[in-house]
Amino acid sequence: MKLLNTQAGALALAILPFTAIQANEMNPDVSVVLDGYYKQNHTALSHRDEGFGLGHTELSLSSPIDDLFEGRLTAVLEDHEGETELGLEEAFLQTTGMPYNLSVRGGRFLSQVGYLNSRHLHEDDFVERPAAYRALLGSHYFDDGLRVNLLLPTPFYWQIGAEAFDGNQLSEGEEDIGVYTVNTRLGGDLTPSQSWQAGLSYLNNRQVHGGHGDHGDHGDHGDHGDHGDDHDHGGHSHGAQYTGENLYMADLVWKWAPGGNNRQQQLTLSGEYLYVDDLNEHATSDDVHEGWYASAVYQFAPQWSAGARYGQVELREAHGDHFHDQELKETDVMLAWSHSHFSTVRLQYTHQEAHGFEKADNTVMLQYVMSFGAHGAHGF
Amino acid sequence: MVFKQLVTGVMLGLAMMPAQAALNVFACEPEWADLTRILVPDAEIRTATTAWQDPHYIEARPSLIAAMGRADIAVCTGASLESGWLPALISRASNRGVQPGKPGLFFAAEQVELHQPHDHVDRSMGDVHPEGDPHIHLDPDRLPDIVEALADRLTELAPDRENAIRLRQRQWHVGWKLNTARWREAATSLEGMPIVVQHSTFGYLLRWLGVEAAIDLEPKPGLPPSAAHLGKVLSDPALDEVKVVLIASYQNDRPAQWLSEKAGLPVEVLPGTVTEEPKTNSLAELISHIIERLQQYNDKAAPESADHG
Numbered sequence: 001m002k003l004l005n006t007q008a009g010a011l012a013l014a015i016l017p018f019t020a021i022q023a024n025e026m027n028p029d030v031s032v033v034l035d036g037y038y039k040q041n042h043t044a045l046s047h048r049d050e051g052f053g054l055g056h057t058e059l060s061l062s063s064p065i066d067d068l069f070e071g072r073l074t075a076v077l078e079d080h081e082g083e084t085e086l087g088l089e090e091a092f093l094q095t096t097g098m099p100y101n102l103s104v105r106g107g108r109f110l111s112q113v114g115y116l117n118s119r120h121l122h123e124d125d126f127v128e129r130p131a132a133y134r135a136l137l138g139s140h141y142f143d144d145g146l147r148v149n150l151l152l153p154t155p156f157y158w159q160i161g162a163e164a165f166d167g168n169q170l171s172e173g174e175e176d177i178g179v180y181t182v183n184t185r186l187g188g189d190l191t192p193s194q195s196w197q198a199g200l201s202y203l204n205n206r207q208v209h210g211g212h213g214d215h216g217d218h219g220d221h222g223d224h225g226d227h228g229d230d231h232d233h234g235g236h237s238h239g240a241q242y243t244g245e246n247l248y249m250a251d252l253v254w255k256w257a258p259g260g261n262n263r264q265q266q267l268t269l270s271g272e273y274l275y276v277d278d279l280n281e282h283a284t285s286d287d288v289h290e291g292w293y294a295s296a297v298y299q300f301a302p303q304w305s306a307g308a309r310y311g312q313v314e315l316r317e318a319h320g321d322h323f324h325d326q327e328l329k330e331t332d333v334m335l336a337w338s339h340s341h342f343s344t345v346r347l348q349y350t351h352q353e354a355h356g357f358e359k360a361d362n363t364v365m366l367q368y369v370m371s372f373g374a375h376g377a378h379g380f
Numbered sequence: 381m382v383f384k385q386l387v388t389g390v391m392l393g394l395a396m397m398p399a400q401a402a403l404n405v406f407a408c409e410p411e412w413a414d415l416t417r418i419l420v421p422d423a424e425i426r427t428a429t430t431a432w433q434d435p436h437y438i439e440a441r442p443s444l445i446a447a448m449g450r451a452d453i454a455v456c457t458g459a460s461l462e463s464g465w466l467p468a469l470i471s472r473a474s475n476r477g478v479q480p481g482k483p484g485l486f487f488a489a490e491q492v493e494l495h496q497p498h499d500h501v502d503r504s505m506g507d508v509h510p511e512g513d514p515h516i517h518l519d520p521d522r523l524p525d526i527v528e529a530l531a532d533r534l535t536e537l538a539p540d541r542e543n544a545i546r547l548r549q550r551q552w553h554v555g556w557k558l559n560t561a562r563w564r565e566a567a568t569s570l571e572g573m574p575i576v577v578q579h580s581t582f583g584y585l586l587r588w589l590g591v592e593a594a595i596d597l598e599p600k601p602g603l604p605p606s607a608a609h610l611g612k613v614l615s616d617p618a619l620d621e622v623k624v625v626l627i628a629s630y631q632n633d634r635p636a637q638w639l640s641e642k643a644g645l646p647v648e649v650l651p652g653t654v655t656e657e658p659k660t661n662s663l664a665e666l667i668s669h670i671i672e673r674l675q676q677y678n679d680k681a682a683p684e685s686a687d688h689g
Contacts, residue, residue: 262438
């Protein structure tokens with residue numbers, strides 16, 4: 001038996017080098033993203049601690065499953081206050097054989113609300129998402145659910161889509177389907193050099209008025225009343241710290257590359273607006289979260305890009321039956337060098353002006369984002 | 381009675397539809413649009429890139445998603461040339477006809493053997509494609525096989541057009557053979573001519589012509605020319621024999637111009653693919669034009685070297 005094993009091993013060794021290439025066709029695309037940084041100071045609403053640290057280390061597998069489905073699995077390792085957390089960011093299947101340009105996605109995936117949310121963090125041009133995203137979506141909102149998308153047969157790009165999610169990744173609650181979203185995107189080319197995309201999204205969070213009772217001296221949820229003293233929002237590192245029943249988002253992106261040759265030069269202007277109301281059962285119509293950002297990134301040579309972003313968010317922090325005002329204004333400037341398509345080193349300076357946040361500060365950050373494995377295809 | 385007329389009307393309408401509906405084609409690069417148009421002249425063709433765009437780096441932008449969503453067939457190069465944007469387009473367009481493994485997705489590189497396939501590839505080698513060099517569209521010998529496979533595929537999708545497609549393919553083939561003979565003759569004068577290139581955009585044609593791509597301005601495939609690499613190029617003894625620096629119209633010409641100034645070499649910028657301008661508005665014209673331009677530098681140099689001798 002031992003001999004047989006040895007023989008089989010020798011055989012495998014002998015065959016392996018020759019079959020390796022062919023086997024690729026059947027193996028999933030594997031890609032790894034390494035994200036590390038040095039951050040000088042602590043900043044408000046940040047998911048990155050000061051000092052040396054690791055950001056969003058990602059392992060992703062994707063492949064067609066058969067002629068009707070494709071699938072993707074993305075595991076994320078995040079280092080948070082000294083502890084390494086293993087998270088599942090994506091585990092979904094998507095149909096590829098539906099008629100009328102319909103597609104259905106099921107499992108865990110990034111919600112398509114807004115412009116940035118459906119993108120992977122390593123595709124971003126700045127070290128962190130805008131403050132409004134960090135406060136209202138936990139940087140990027142992903143959850144277990146179902147999505148239906150339809151590409152309309154118009155001469156320009158027009159997509160409509162709806163999602164239903166469990167909702168517990170955004171805020172805790174007891175609803176089976178805690179979050180619904182609807183989203184539409186339009187886009188096209190203005191000239192061979194210019195293209196644009198605009199989107200509108202709505203997210204309905206049904207858990208806000210559900211049985212969570214997190215700050216409740218509210219009579220209906222008296223049994224959870226003890227939690228009312230706990231104002232530490234740091235605990236829910238993946239969920240959104242500020243929620244409300246209705247989230248409205250509008251986004252606009254415009255890109256310019258001479259002759260459409262974005263290898264040499266490209267200017268990207270993008271902006272989003274986020275508005276949340278119906279924060280909880282104590283909220284009046286004046287109690288809303290509101291935020292926006294505008295970003296300009298200029299890739300002035302194949303390997304270099306520079307960018308600036310301004311964003312602000314005005315929040316109403318729930319304290320029992322009343323709210324405290326909070327505000328964060330953030331300005332970022334960055335310079336990035338990408339030796340190849342797979343390596344980026346970024347230097348960024350962030351200036352924060354805050355009201356109602358303890359640890360707001362200015363900081364310099366140095367970040368690398370490196371990927372190896374399959375060549376990820378990036379969207380617009 | 382009215383119902384019957386309606387039914388007849390609808391049936392007639394349906395029967396006429398295939399004849400009226402033009403084939404909707406998504407061409408990743410202009411060369412495949414050109415060849416598809418030769419086989420199906422009335423096809424509605426949307427070309428994703430131009431000769432002034434680097435086909436490796438296009439974005440999966442909204443207008444292309446919309447075009448992909450409408451397409452009956454996508455005609456692309458393959459061999460990972462479009463791997464940075466085509467998978468995203470296919471996924472977002474959710475067009476069930478244009479999916480990997482379906483007849484609606486045609487890859488030219490899968491129809492022929494590629495130059496330089498690699499058993500081992502890693503990214504330290506640059507942007508090397510394991511399948512081989514994907515820039516096959518200027519190879520006089522490989523194109524007939526690609527066109528034949530494309531004709532097969534178009535016939536599969538539009539069986540009612542089979543006769544017309546086959547006829548046009550044969551006509552094209554005859555013309556191509558005549559052109560090939562002409563190019564072969566021209567190639568005798570170009571054989572062994574050393575030139576500087578940037579990337580393997582013209583590689584297949586140069587190899588066919590016997591033109592020697594002696595020096596590449598890219599330090600590694602896909603990496604832009606660096607100062608250090610250009611310094612090395614300048615001190616390369618092979619540079620003395622070089623006749624011209626040939627780059628493609630989508631490339632930044634500054635490195636080539638820099639070398640031109642330092643080494644006193646002419647720079648020739650040519651479209652890497654079919655354009656809408658005269659002299660390069662079909663693959664045959666483009667190849668003739670490239671050969672003509674190369675000959676000019678070869679001829680110019682010849683009397684000079686005679687003077688020296």
